[in-house]
Amino acid sequence: MKTLLKNGVLVDKTSTLNHKTVSVLIEDGRISEVSEDISEAGYSVIDLNGAFVSAGWIDMHVHCFNEAWDEGISPDRVGVESGVTMLVDAGSSGADNVEEFFEKSATHKTKIRAMLNISRLGLTTLHELRKIEDIDVERAIGMAEAYPDFIVGFKLRASASVMGDDFDNPFLLARKIQTKVKKPLMVHVGNFPPSLDDVLGYLEKGDIVTHCYNGKPNGIISDGLIRESVLKARERGVLFDVGHGTSSYSHSVARNSKALGFYPDTAGTDIYRKNVGGPVYSLAHTMSKLMSLGYTMDECIAMNTVNAASALRLDSYGSVKPGKVADLSVFRKIVRESIILDSEGEEINLNEQIVPVAVVIDGEWKETIYGNEEHIH
Numbered sequence: 214m215k216t217l218l219k220n221g222v223l224v225d226k227t228s229t230l231n232h233k234t235v236s237v238l239i240e241d242g243r244i245s246e247v248s249e250d251i252s253e254a255g256y257s258v259i260d261l262n263g264a265f266v267s268a269g270w271i272d273m274h275v276h277c278f279n280e281a282w283d284e285g286i287s288p289d290r291v292g293v294e295s296g297v298t299m300l301v302d303a304g305s306s307g308a309d310n311v312e313e314f315f316e317k318s319a320t321h322k323t324k325i326r327a328m329l330n331i332s333r334l335g336l337t338t339l340h341e342l343r344k345i346e347d348i349d350v351e352r353a354i355g356m357a358e359a360y361p362d363f364i365v366g367f368k369l370r371a372s373a374s375v376m377g378d379d380f381d382n383p384f385l386l387a388r389k390i391q392t393k394v395k396k397p398l399m400v401h402v403g404n405f406p407p408s409l410d411d412v413l414g415y416l417e418k419g420d421i422v423t424h425c426y427n428g429k430p431n432g433i434i435s436d437g438l439i440r441e442s443v444l445k446a447r448e449r450g451v452l453f454d455v456g457h458g459t460s461s462y463s464h465s466v467a468r469n470s471k472a473l474g475f476y477p478d479t480a481g482t483d484i485y486r487k488n489v490g491g492p493v494y495s496l497a498h499t500m501s502k503l504m505s506l507g508y509t510m511d512e513c514i515a516m517n518t519v520n521a522a523s524a525l526r527l528d529s530y531g532s533v534k535p536g537k538v539a540d541l542s543v544f545r546k547i548v549r550e551s552i553i554l555d556s557e558g559e560e561i562n563l564n565e566q567i568v569p570v571a572v573v574i575d576g577e578w579k580e581t582i583y584g585n586e587e588h589i590h
């Protein structure tokens with residue numbers, strides 16, 4: 214089956230055709246050609262009518278496994294129906310239940326990957342690191358080796374409510390797992406204790422800090438400056454993810470960080486049932502919030518395509534080039550005044566919004582729930 218998408222404006226900062234109106238030829242679930250001029254003969258043609266097209270959006274931080282945590286959301290609702298082709302569930306599953314999660318994941322249209330909780334419990338108790346014996350290093354490694362495509366990294370929630378008062382051993386054991394499997398460790402930061410400085414002290418190149426713009430006292434800005442420990446972590450290659458969530462995105466921290474020259478690497482949502490109706494809404498809304506701070510659309514799209522694929526070490530994803538998996542997001546940028554909230558209740562005035570129209574996933578076209586709104590032109 215060969216499909217040709219035509220009249221799409223490419224958004225891919227890694228491509229020489231960036232911002233050009235292109236055709237994308239898809240064969241057997243892979244991109245075979247991207248060009249300003251491909252003959253239509255013999256292909257099934259989809260006309261994008263001037264909409265933007267990028268690599269499929271990847272949401273680095275969601276919760277979509279409600280057997281472990283009943284706040285988990287239906288994957289397709291925040292996935293393909295919202296313009297997102299890949300969801301990374303951040304720690305809902307652990308070694309005890311990841312096999313069940315893997316099997317369920319195959320029943321959805323959206324691609325799902327897991328950051329395996331270093332606790333075998335996943336999020337079943339919400340204080341998964343209280344007992345050190347629940348971090349079973351060998352079983353976690355075993356699961357990662359048994360499901361090498363599905364498990365893309367590991368998750369550790371660094372909060373006293375999760376860890377009890379042992380702030381050291383979970384990091385040491387996580388590092389043992391991570392060193393063996395060589396996939397990124399994502400760490401949730403929030404309330405003190407532990408201090409952000411202490412948490413960052415454990416992190417190395419390729420690790421990911423999520424909730425980087427939380428508005429809690431233990432945040433990345435201290436005395437009007439980006440903390441020294443944060444700058445040092447970035448220097449050695451630690452990555453920073455937005456991880457919006459119910460209580461982890463302060464628009465004012467994001468604004469001040471931008472003014473201080475500190476930008477996020479990726480813009481995951483931490484979306485689940487309780488926050489999909491606000492303040493998170495969708496990955497597109499999270500990107501639109503960043504655009505209201507002055508990030509360009511291209512920068513926001515790069516965060517959730519090329520940057521996300523690179524953070525997850527998924528070489529076949531993240532850009533629109535021959536040989537890559539044919540996962541694409543099709544979207545428009547509309548001018549529309551609206552006010553939405555951050556996690557602290559601050560009102561954010563949006564002038565422009567990214568609106569997902571459709572996705573192509575493994576070469577197959579699917580419209581989103583936003584695509585047919587009459588005000589999209």
Ligand SMILES: [Zn+2]
Nearest residue numbers: 274276303483
């Ligand atoms: Zn989360």
